[in-house]
Amino acid sequence: MEYKNPISLMISLQLTVFTLLFCGTCGFSGYWFNMFNHCNPPEQMLGKFCATLLDNDVNGDGRVDGKDIGYDLLFYNYDGDLCTSQSWEFITRFTCRYGYSQEYARFVNAMLGGGGVDFSRFNISSDAFLTMQYTRFKNAYCGDPKNRENPVDRIQCAEVDRLKAEDVKCA
Incomplete structure (x- = not known):
């Protein structure tokens, strides 16, 4: 089979590859995003809690303080602007790194004031x-039944319901 215009064929192929890699056609976007952004969230809830602790006690001194959180927030930057954290950046990091649902990521982001919280005095x-x-x-x-409607949340809430506070320890 001979193509009359090989340049248009090449452009078409390039556009197809671009679409597959960056636009998410056929479900590839999550794969590529995860591969390039080191998304490998823990499967179990205890692992998610421990990953959060690991990321927020950067120096490993047994305390989570403003410096630790400030360092962790650098990994929430996807647009190159280190001065402000956008909601979508928080949601992207929270779902990518920890494997929570977008709904829970939005919940935490709203609870933290959309990224406008001053953590400088935080120390626990x-x-x-x-x-x-x-x-x-x-x-x-x-605890809010509407937050158990999402399939991811339904599974994760059921798992956390089986945990007791004394079970939540990181090795």
């Missing part, structure tokens, strides 16, 4: 931070 023990993650998800989020 790692154990208290871990308990805060568990309590926020179990009581504040899953």
Whole structure:
């Protein structure tokens, strides 16, 4: 088979590859985003809580403080503007890194004032931070029945319902 215009064929092929890689046709966008942004969220809720603790106790001193959180927030930057964190950046990082639903990511983002919280005075023990993650998800989020409608949330809320506060420990 001979093509009369090989340049238009080449352009068509390039546009198809672009569409597949960047626009998400056929479900490839999540794969490529995850591969390039190191998305490998823990499957279990305890793993999600522990990953959050690990990311927020950067220096490993057993305390989560403003410096630790400030460093972690650098990984929430996708648009190159380190001075402001957009809601979509928070939601992207929260769903990518931890595997939470977009609804829960929006919930936490709204609770934190859309990124406008001053963490400079934040300073709690790692154990208290871990308990805060568990309590926020179990009581504040899953405690509202409307937050159990999403299939991801339904599974994660059921899993956290089976956990007890004393079970929430990171090895």
